[in-house]
Amino acid sequence: MKHGDETCPVCGAQTEMAVHLFGGCGGLSGFWGGVGLEIEEIGRVDWVREWVEMVWKELGEEERVMFMTGCYAIWEGRNKVVFEGERLKVADIIKRVRDIVEETRDSEGERVMEMNTGVELKGWKRPAEGVYKINVDAGVLEATGTRVGIVCRGADGVVVWGMEREERLEMEPREAEAMAVMLKVQEALNRGLKKVMVEDDCLEVIEALKNQKQGRNEFYMIISDILELSCNFTSIAWSFVGRKFNRVAHGLAHARPWRLGDRRWDARLPENILNLVEYDSINSM
Template sequence: LIHLPTASWNVAKVKELFLPFEQERILSIPLSVRLLNDSICWDLEKGGDYSVRSAYRAIFGDYEAEIRTSGSSSSNFWGRMWAAATLPRVKVFFWRARRGALPTLVGLSKRIPGKNIVCSVCRVEDESELHCLRDCITARLLWDECDLGSAMTGCFQSFGELAAACFERLPREEHGLFMTVCWEIWGARNRWIFEGERCDPRRSMDYVTKLISELKGEEGKGGCVVGRARQRWIPPPAGWAKLNVDGGVCEGLGSSAGAVIRDEKGMALLAAAWSFEDLWEPRIAEAKALLLGVKAAVEAGFVRVVVESGCQGLINAMKSQEDGRSCFHMILDDTRHFCSLLGSVSWSFVRREGNRVAHVLAHSMPWEVGGRVWVADFPSTVCSTLTVYLSMNES
């Protein structure tokens, strides 16, 4: 089932032997490039270790279990939520959303048996809080319009889990912005359903910006993220190279990754793109992109490398030497193995605008399973994006 030379699944064999739902589950499991022996991990906890709390929640499926089994951490969350810099009505909305008390079709079906629970907007998935505020088309349009989308990645069973994770991943000063965007997503969604007004993500984010700015007593400066200019790509120190990576998930196709290495003048030294039939979740795709980028840097002979990603949780995990038994931590260990072959490594988080070239490599290249590496004659889409960044840094 495993293609040993590439440490990847033999997709044709998997599809030949297993049913579709089994294929999807198998292809979502990442493999170690070191071809380690199998080990058991608990898929319902981020670190891969079993906990009574997650088992209880898996059995009973209600968010109140978290409140009962995790009182101190829950109190800490509520304290940060009520202290966030946003409007009182936004806090009340967010409190209801995290408690699973919004009038979604899934929630209403618990009181009205037999009620249709398919989303009223996309008509694809069940209409839960998590779907409405992260996965539905309205939500995706707004998250794409702001810089908080990277905090949303991962597999969550409820919006409550997502909210707790985002509060950990985001700086405290951005909690209010995150909550306000969720509130505006809900409003835009309702306008679409009840008034037939299609979502305008730019107008919605301008409204969020105006609200937060007025709350802070500042004039709105425009743009989609309050108090933060679009981030440029910053060159590495002299004698160093900078590696930017990005991962992606292509619906119906598989997963992808992109990497670019540049010098202190911003000139590209190496670019790479990978496409896989493996069906990874976004956090795994980001981790795989980091691994593949570092591996490419080692194989190309680079010694001192600044590694940059738009996934803050991933960068924090590498900086803190985070350990665990999960698939995610297995990939981190693979990455550390290749980092040990470099002379010096430093880690840096960058927002989407500063990671655009890697994003283009991960998301905009023609789909072709396998890896492609360029050290010259770079693809035209990469060259045009590099030109834009060089002009930005010179201005």
């Protein structure tokens, strides 16, 4: 966890160690209580694994979800301090945890129900009349670059158009996902669409767009460009969706063969993707 002088970037008072950051950092005082958990601060253990095991035994199933989400949000906040120069606020991290839990609660509940009943729930949902739903996904290909898959469907569930793009660009996954949304917005505008709903399985991108977040790195520059372009629509909505409900776009983004450049289709997608389209059509709600 070293980032330079080994001093905790959150509190600036102690040596940075995972055992300190998650369970005893003064800069995060009140965090665990703020997310509704009574967690003992680290005092009698030297390694974070010991602390996690100690805490884990005292938590119920839902509390464990909140705990792991809290650890993720703390680490995410720490990285923003180190790499983006942001000021960490406990209230913001608490809100981040609650937003993540709220966004994923429905899809997690459906997954648990499927496990308990053995019946797979229906997936992709058709948009309202007059609205076009555009699913998008990006894949980071090892030693190759990035691949984007996009599919647009109307209220009848029928494919209106699809697209994939492969580029030799090295990107972080969240930047690749943001660029995929950018491409989708540009393509939708070029095709004259006015009312759209964008679905993506990258929660960080969707949250940044919904909350119009700003920052100084490449990711937030892309988000800013997307928001500027989105003003050209009559209406646009951003929605997080689990990968199982984003099958077609995911299939396009990861399908072989991998070839550089753009490929576009009107109505009929490649043969190896049609079974995914048919599945969504049959099971759409």
